[in-house]
Amino acid sequence: MSRAGSTSAGAAAESVPPARTRPPSQADVAALAGVSSQTVSRVANDKSNVDDETRQRVLAAMEMLGYRTNTAARALATGQFRMLGVISFDLSAHGNARTLQSIAAVAQDAGYSVNVAVVRAPTEGAVRQAFSQLTSQAVDGIVLIEAQILDRPELRLPPGVPIVMADGNPGQRFPAVDNNQLVGARAATEHLLSLGHTTVWHLAGPRDSYSARHRVTAWHTALKEAGAPVPPVSYGDWSAESGYVIGRELAARDDITAVFAGNDHMAIGLIRALTEAGRTVPDDVSVVGFDDVAEAAYLQPPLTTVHQDFEEMGRACVAVLLRQIEGGESIAGLIDSVEPRLVVRASTAPPPKRPRTKKA
Missing domain, CATH: 3.40.50.2300 (Response regulator)
Incomplete structure (x- = not known):
């Protein structure tokens, strides 16, 4: 014969709770688990002064009964x-x-x-x-x-x-x-300069964006420190559409050989605009993005970008x-x-050896 209060975890798990028309209470859990209501309260509030075997028995009873802790009461008890x-x-x-x-x-x-x-x-x-x-x-x-x-x-x-x-x-x-925007944008700009491009154009995010402003600052600083010309900034809105619209304007310029886009989606729009204008990436124009979205590695060509964690x-x-x-x-x-890192793929290359000539 078992004594009262010695219900095991297995016995609690195998018991069949009685049918009820009201939500289960702490007293119901206590009765099923063979513990006091105070012990149930300690488990519900995640207190440490309950041994593991008792805690598991109470949790099993809670699950069987469908018991849900009263968040308001728990907040009063814990302050959270x-x-x-x-x-x-x-x-x-x-x-x-x-x-x-x-x-x-x-x-x-x-x-x-x-x-x-x-x-x-x-x-x-x-x-x-x-x-x-x-x-x-x-x-x-x-x-x-x-x-x-x-x-x-x-x-x-x-x-x-x-x-x-x-x-x-x-x-x-x-x-x-x-995310260290300055480090990421500098890495993108310096990568393009290291390939031999005389300067890097920048397709930036919105003017009121903290991230976009810091990427513009790092791009500008990297060019100045390298003694490279600083082209005017073009501002998009992070969308592929804005990258495409601005990209059509950039594609019309024969002197552009490298573009750092403020994010991957604008880079995707930019690449489409360049391709439609007969400019090959990266043979004619190198492109770097920012974010490393899942699609970046599967574009044609795969996109060089700055990975943010x-x-x-x-x-x-x-x-x-x-x-x-x-x-x-x-x-x-x-x-x-949080430090970003440059991921070099196939959308960047040295600049073309000869100036691009317009088709007749």
Whole structure:
């Protein structure tokens, strides 16, 4: 005869819970697992003072009963909601979408859910509204992806919510995780110069983009340091369409032998425009992109590009945020840099030996 309170994990797993018309309670879990309600509470709140065998027995009972923890009660007990917020200005952008995907995966591994707010207009009011939306849904901290609005010193955000910036300029107010745009753009420009091109033209992203501005700065600096002429910048909007439209203008110039595109999608549009104009890549014009999207290696020709590690960006963002949430650290002004790397493929080559002549 077994004694009361000695139910094993196997017995709990094999028991058949009685039919019920209400949601299961902690008392139901406790009865099935043969423990106290206080022990169930400790397991639900992920406390460490429960031995492994008892924890597994309680978890098995929770699963069998379909028990779900009361997040509000857990928040009162732990001071945390286990929810992270993300604010983004453009989730259609490749880098933003990949960073968000990584944040969600890493947060889930750490036991957090993710709630997303998309800001359609980069205004102070829109950012405040997004903050209000997320904080009303009880988030423990917020990641802002390329939120150039935070460059403005007059912007005031509600205190008490840990924040980390991803690919943006936080000044000294917030910690940030940044793909090192300067290193990546310099590598792209110097690669083309090393092949013998006398200069490099630049098809940049939007003027108001933090990432685009830093890539323009690095490109300009690399040319100046090499003593190369600095051509005028052409500004696109990250889309293949804008790369194509601007590419048609660049393709009409016989003096262009190398172009650094601010991202891979604009590079794809540019290559199509060059091809339609009878300019061969890379025999007539070399092209370098930025991001290393999945399609880059399968283009014709395969695209030389700067690889950004968006998975590492997401991991670093969550790590910096959890340092504030769980560790109570004050780390305003911290910059955690993720280094990109140049991936050389077949879209770059030395410049043509002879000047291009127009067809009759």
